[in-house]
Amino acid sequence: MLNPEWTAELKKGSIQLCIMATLVGGRKYGFQMIKEIRDLSGGYFDLKEGTLYPALHRLEQRGYLRSEWVTDEGGTPKKYYVLTDDGRQALAAARAEWDRLSTAVRTVLEAGK
C-alpha cells in the first residue's frame, strides 16, 4: 500500500491542471467542478471544498480565472469561474509539460520492469 503522503504528492502536481481543464468547455461553479473531476477521474480525485475553493481563489488572484455571480433560472445565485486568456495559455503550457513528464516517467518505469 502506497504511503498516503506519497499519493498526495503525486496528485498535487496535477490537480491545478485538472481544475483548469474542467473550464475549457465553458464556465462552471465549484460544486459542478468537484463532481465533474470526481466522475471523470473515476473517483480518484475527490476534492474537498477546503482544497478546491482556495485553489480557485488563488488561480483567480494570479489572473488565470475570473469569476462572476450568475442567477440561474431557479433564482439561485452561483459563482461561476471562467478561464482567462492568460489561463488558457498557462493551461496549454502546463498540459505540454504534463505530457513530457508523463512520457518520461512511463519510459523510466517501463525500463525498470
Added chain:
Amino acid sequence: MIAPSAEPDTEAYLARVRNAMFGLSSGTRDGIVGELREHLRELVAEKGSVAAALREMEEPARLARGFREVYGFGPGFAAALAAGAALISLLTVPALGGLSVIVLLVLYSYCVLVSLYGGKKTGGLCGLAAGIARSAAVAAQWYHLPAAYAVDPGALALFVLGSALLPVAGVLAGETKERYIRGRPLEF
C-alpha cells in the same frame, strides 16, 4: 469532518466559517460564505439531508486556514495589528534598560507570528510601524532630554539595526511560510 449535530443548521455552520476567517476583510468573507452557501445547498440536494451534507463538510477552522493563506489579513485588521506593534515598540526604547531588550524580543515574536498567521505583507507592515515608532520615540526623547543620552556609536548602530530588522523579520517569516505552502501536498 463535522460531528453530527442534533439540529444541523447550515447557517450556523456558515457563521462558524465566517468567524474562523477573522482578520480577512468583510467583503472577502461575505463572498466566500455566499459561495459556500451555494455549495452546501447543492450538497444537501445530493446527500438528501442537511445533517448528511454537514458531515461531508470540513471543519470551519480548516476551511478558514486555506482562505487565509490566499488572502492574508484585510487592510483594517492589518492596520490595527501595525498600530499594536507601534505601541509595543514604545517600550523598547533604550532608556528603559533591561526591560527594553525583553520587550524587543516580544516585539520580534509578535511580528513573526503576525506574518505567519496573516501573511508577509501584514508582518512587514507591523515591523515597519514598530521600527519607525521606536526610532521616533528615541528621537523625541533625545530632542527633549539630550543630556539623558550619551550617544555611543556602537549602541546607536545596534539600535538602528534592531529597528531595521523588524520589517525584515516580519516579511521573512511570511515568505518562508508561503514557500512551505507551495511545496506542501494538497489535501483531498
